[in-house]
Amino acid sequence: MRVKYFAWVRERIGKAEETLEPPAEVRTVDDLIGWLAARGETYAHAFEKPKVIRAAIDHAHVKPDAMIAGAREIAFFPPMTGG
Amino acid sequence: MTVAATIRIQDADFDVAQEIAALTKGRTDIGAVVSFTGICRGSEKGEPIAALTLEHYPEMAEAEIRRHADEALSRWPLQGLAVIHRFGRIAPGENIVLVVTASPHRRAAFEAAEFLMDYLKTNAPFWKREEGVHGTGWIEASDHDDAAAARWTKS
Numbered sequence: 001m002r003v004k005y006f007a008w009v010r011e012r013i014g015k016a017e018e019t020l021e022p023p024a025e026v027r028t029v030d031d032l033i034g035w036l037a038a039r040g041e042t043y044a045h046a047f048e049k050p051k052v053i054r055a056a057i058d059h060a061h062v063k064p065d066a067m068i069a070g071a072r073e074i075a076f077f078p079p080m081t082g083g
Numbered sequence: 084m085t086v087a088a089t090i091r092i093q094d095a096d097f098d099v100a101q102e103i104a105a106l107t108k109g110r111t112d113i114g115a116v117v118s119f120t121g122i123c124r125g126s127e128k129g130e131p132i133a134a135l136t137l138e139h140y141p142e143m144a145e146a147e148i149r150r151h152a153d154e155a156l157s158r159w160p161l162q163g164l165a166v167i168h169r170f171g172r173i174a175p176g177e178n179i180v181l182v183v184t185a186s187p188h189r190r191a192a193f194e195a196a197e198f199l200m201d202y203l204k205t206n207a208p209f210w211k212r213e214e215g216v217h218g219t220g221w222i223e224a225s226d227h228d229d230a231a232a233a234r235w236t237k238s
Binding site: 004 | 139150208228
């Protein structure tokens with residue numbers, strides 16, 4: 001799946017997107033955040049406060065317990081400040 | 084009549100009068116037009132800023148604004164609706180966002196415009212970075228905006 005990062009999540013990780021194949025036991029958005037946070041220091045920094053992180057699957061907002069099976073694109077970002 | 088919302092996400096500025104005219108020109112059935120323009124302030128929390136830079140998630144921004152525009156069209160008797168959101172570097176005094184609603188009577192136009200702005204603030208995937216006197220930093224989301232958006236949730 002394609003994983004995208006925005007704003008300070010992107011800056012902390014140091015990349016805007018990447019293609020990842022998490023293992024089968026990573027089932028929810030929350031699981032994926034935990035798995036990403038264990039990938040290295042930059043990821044741990046980006047996901048140090050998981051409750052602050054917002055997620056979208058295929059361009060729609062989702063909650064942390066959303067299942068990721070079948071997702072083509074998952075994005076992680078801070079709370080939005082547009083408008 | 085089916086009303087289609089005009090939605091544009093662009094780096095260029097927009098002309099408010101021109102956007103209103105695009106909705107109302109040649110029509111005699113519209114009784115009310117409300118427009119809201121969000122403008123870049125020259126200070127943030129009392130500190131002067133040189134500019135804002137808006138980052139966005141293009142594919143999702145379009146989809147998310149479309150979902151909320153469609154919800155506004157289903158909740159209020161609107162005759163026209165336009166949402167324009169800019170991205171990129173925006174200097175103080177420049178436009179950031181525009182919502183225009185048209186309806187036979189004012190209440191629907193006011194309410195739909197406010198609903199859309201409240202949702203854009205909290206749900207549209209845009210992030211503001213400020214260039215201040217002490218360097219640059221991401222602007223934090225406000226609880227105030229979350230509360231404003233929550234008012235519109237149907238119980």
